[in-house]
Amino acid sequence: MYGLYCRKIILYICCYLSLDYVCAQNLPTYDRKPVHFGITMAINSSGFKIYKDISFPQNDSINVVESVAGPGFNLGIISDLRLTEHLNLRFIPALSFAERSLKYLMIKDLEMKKTVESTYLDFPIQLKFKTDRINDCRFYTLGGFKYSVDMISNAKARRAEGRLKTGRHSFFVEYGTGLDFYFQYFKFSLEIKISNGMNNTMVPEPDKLYASVLEKLYPRTFLFSLHFE
Numbered sequence: 001m002y003g004l005y006c007r008k009i010i011l012y013i014c015c016y017l018s019l020d021y022v023c024a025q026n027l028p029t030y031d032r033k034p035v036h037f038g039i040t041m042a043i044n045s046s047g048f049k050i051y052k053d054i055s056f057p058q059n060d061s062i063n064v065v066e067s068v069a070g071p072g073f074n075l076g077i078i079s080d081l082r083l084t085e086h087l088n089l090r091f092i093p094a095l096s097f098a099e100r101s102l103k104y105l106m107i108k109d110l111e112m113k114k115t116v117e118s119t120y121l122d123f124p125i126q127l128k129f130k131t132d133r134i135n136d137c138r139f140y141t142l143g144g145f146k147y148s149v150d151m152i153s154n155a156k157a158r159r160a161e162g163r164l165k166t167g168r169h170s171f172f173v174e175y176g177t178g179l180d181f182y183f184q185y186f187k188f189s190l191e192i193k194i195s196n197g198m199n200n201t202m203v204p205e206p207d208k209l210y211a212s213v214l215e216k217l218y219p220r221t222f223l224f225s226l227h228f229e
Helices: 002-023
Strands: 035-052 062-084 087-091 094-106 111-130 137-150 169-182 187-197 214-228
Touching: 035 094, 035 187, 062 111, 062 214, 094 214, 111 169, 137 187, 169 214
Parallel strands: none
Antiparallel strands: 035 062, 035 214, 062 087, 062 094, 087 111, 094 111, 111 137, 137 169, 169 187, 187 214
């Protein structure tokens, strides 16, 4: 019985070592190349950080204003430059579709929702900090900045009755983490990232009820991404 138990342990160890050897052969020189390219797909959840106007407590129509996150998705192209063994510079231009809403609770418990839809051209610059490679996996963190242009911004629309106006240009600070997985012919990554807006995108309209109670709106986005390189 004892001998059978030992043989099982030895078999498990041999299988593990064999698997470790085989896995370690996937793309062994991949990280030595100076430049890599790929594609990325992501789903996002976007909302606003709200700053209410100083006159909000005196408002006699609206009790509460809160942000409601909405779904969206991203498609982009990856350009990756190797700086050191553990540091890469990344540029990932992307087309991003986002939806965010503001929910208003009125005096008589009437609920209203104003939705802001955006189609962004994103231009992010990121630094990717990588750990040592363990077999065919590598953990990383990232940080950087992003400039985005809203292609369907209604900031200058003359007829936008009942709609909130938001600006065309946004700047974000980004940070996140992920895992690289090395396969025989490509590298696949899972990544989560948060983008926090640095500039106010609210277009002031003091004569409009739903805009008059707001002072600033800062966009925020959570992304879950799949990278193929």
